[in-house]
Amino acid sequence: MAMTRSYTVGDQLPPLSKTMTQAAIDLFEKSGGKTGPSQFTDAETARDTLGTRGTVASGRMSLTFATELLRRYFGAKVYNRGGMVELRFLRPVRPGDTVTFTGKVTGITQVTDGGRVGVEVTGTNQKGDVTAVGTGACIVPSACVPAEA
Numbered sequence: 001m002a003m004t005r006s007y008t009v010g011d012q013l014p015p016l017s018k019t020m021t022q023a024a025i026d027l028f029e030k031s032g033g034k035t036g037p038s039q040f041t042d043a044e045t046a047r048d049t050l051g052t053r054g055t056v057a058s059g060r061m062s063l064t065f066a067t068e069l070l071r072r073y074f075g076a077k078v079y080n081r082g083g084m085v086e087l088r089f090l091r092p093v094r095p096g097d098t099v100t101f102t103g104k105v106t107g108i109t110q111v112t113d114g115g116r117v118g119v120e121v122t123g124t125n126q127k128g129d130v131t132a133v134g135t136g137a138c139i140v141p142s143a144c145v146p147a148e149a
Contacts, residue, residue: 005075006144007117013103016069020057022095028061056092062099062132063087066121069101074117074138082113082139085121091131098126103136108145115145 022041029040039046043054050056066087071079093099100123107118116139123132 006146007105007108007115007140008146009105009107011105013069013073013105013119015100015102016065016072017098017100018065019098020061020093020095022055025055025057025061025095028064029058032060050092052092052094054094056094057097059087059089059132062089062093062101062123065099066101066123066132066134066136069103069121070119070136070138073103073119074140078140079138083136084138085134085136087121087123087132087134089132091125091129093123093125093131097131099123099131100125106135110142110145111139114140114142116140117145 026041029038037045039049040055040058046052046055063085066085070083070085074083101121102124103119103121105117106120109116116137119136121134121136122130125131
């Protein structure tokens with residue numbers, strides 16, 4: 001018999017760390033159909049467009065990794081059916097940065113199809129600078145959340 005996972009306010013999600021490389025940034029941009037130089041793939045364009053010394057990773061990469069954090073925590077099958085993430089980008093992520101995404105369960109609400117588990121999400125680089133903050137949520141089966149008092 002499969003074990004049912006339970007969720008409690010205050011639970012910490014296992015952290016997920018990603019090191020950004022220029023090769024990974026280039027692949028990510030190509031996967032989205034981008035062609036030609038951009039602030040993500042070309043240092044000169046980044047200097048001209050953003051005024052930065054070099055390229056940056058797009059916020060979409062951080063969003064992808066935050067989504068991965070939640071998919072790992074809730075399980076792909078459950079998250080793909082009822083999960084979401086919203087992020088606000090606070091600092092650029094550059095090639096060579098390692099960003100660690102963390103999460104904490106902040107609330108559980110009964111909904112028609114089960115329980116909506118809310119999560120606070122944070123991305124922090126190797127220097128301790130917060131690069132992104134946001135929220136995520138996933139609708140999980142009723143058996144996974146405490147009954148309302």
